[in-house]
Amino acid sequence: MKDCIRPSKRTMLFYLLPGIALYLFVFILPALMAIGLSLFKFSSIKNFTFIGLKNYMLLTRDTNVWLALKNNLFLVAVSLVGQIGIAFLLACLMTSRSAGLVNAFRTSIYFPVTLSAVVIGYVWKFVFDYNYGILAEILRALGQADAIQPWLAQSSTVMSFVCIPLIWQYVGFHLVIIMSAMTTIDKGVFEMADIDGANALQRARYITFPLIRGTLITCAMLCVSANMKVFDHIMAMTNGGPGYASNVLALYAYNVSFKQTNMGYGSTISVLILVVTTILFVLTSRLTSLGNGRAAGSLAG
């Protein structure tokens, strides 16, 4: 009986082949090519020579790479604390009994997630603008005009300001995930804690946090991978400048590949992104140990 709806092998192949072919051709093939390309030196797209591991040797000596990597790691760190921290705090408040207008708040906090990185980058560039920006205007209104600086144009301040839009945009994303995990917690647990006299902080620390740990790990991993490949925001705001002060790996790989047409070395940098991301994934799941099976499961879908 069960098999009366199962199609023949040929029908199945007919339906499944287009998807498989698409993935193999558009994703798997280029991914394999990336590793191969990193062993070549390009002078143009048609003219390249095999140079073995020389690109990788260059990588270790290239100070720009290490600066970009440092910036990436900085963004990962502040986003882990900022995005997930703020989202967790807001989620605790918004799932508590006294919360009102939850849907309205959630809808507007999620809104920035739907905007393109280029738009976000430009809008915040205006916010930080030296002459006409919102921030400058607020400081002027507060009588703090001296504090106005060209934040995005000084290497000393650029990273601390570039990270603000990145954190701000994705709080809504993590908020939605964390809130939906929180609503699955049995209300009875909180009632019992109430009876035992637990305050809000204790409830968050000893009940909510452990129970949604798996979800938080998922958020952390998504956050790590998003910030390791951050690219368009930075391109729109500073294009890596001033100098290389706000450069990140993906942007550097793009510039090396397409502006300097050194596609071999560009691919080498891409391989580095892949390696560092994988290391961070493993570290995240080790550090949070236990419950990591679930997180890996939801990532793999």
Next chain:
Amino acid sequence: MKKRQNNGAPARALRITLVNFLPFVYAVTCIIPIVWLFITTFKSMAEFSVSTFALPKSFFNFDNYAYVLNQIHLPRAMFNTARITVIVLVLVLLLAFINGYFIARFRFKGRGLLKGLFACTLVIPIHAILVPTYILFSRIGLYNHWYSTILPMVCMELTVSIFLVTNYVQSIPREMEEAAAIDGSSFSSTLFRIILPVVKPVLVTCGIISFFHCWNEFPFSLILFSKEEYYTLSLSLMRFKGEYTTDYPRIMTTIFVSIIPALLVYIAFSKQIINGMMAGAVKG
């Protein structure tokens, strides 16, 4: 319990204020920049330079809109983006429906491998494949056509959509197909006449989520389009900023017009988007 009753009304009011204050402030910061953008679209540069914040003299000053819509870049980029978005959505929904259905319903050889294949976009960052994609597409003549970015985009979007469809189909009783088979319906006609209508709600969710990604797509456009006439919105914004850097309201109008479609879709479907997000992110 007694303790709470003794707290009385003022304490409760304080509690409500405390709990709602932070979410309120954060929610406001999320819309302020867009409201600011909107207000500025009605200002001239002269007005803007006097005060960045002040309301415009008139909300009927459409000079900026007239200017940016008469420039060729913006309408053309919108058309290009819309055309690609429509085609990508159709392909994503069709492929997600078929693949999601097979993965959910049948235990066939290589099913696990297939699931892994569709999930690989989560593991391999797209920036790692930009250069090889560029080389591959140049070699086979897929580079720099208006449709160049379609296949890579479909690939990126399918992952989540297939996952959502799979979960959804698993909740549909098998009896539906069995009854249809007994009535003599062929496999394909059961698939498209009986299952497709049932799966429609989740396809709508997939479509909305993919819409935003398509509308905002940047990296593949950046490497696969070099002719200006093929530029999509994000790429066009990035490339043409130089042309009016001195006139802030005009740039801001360009940005605002470019997000209007996404804004409208968000306002209309925010509930579905957020629910879809929850289903996609947590159920795994």
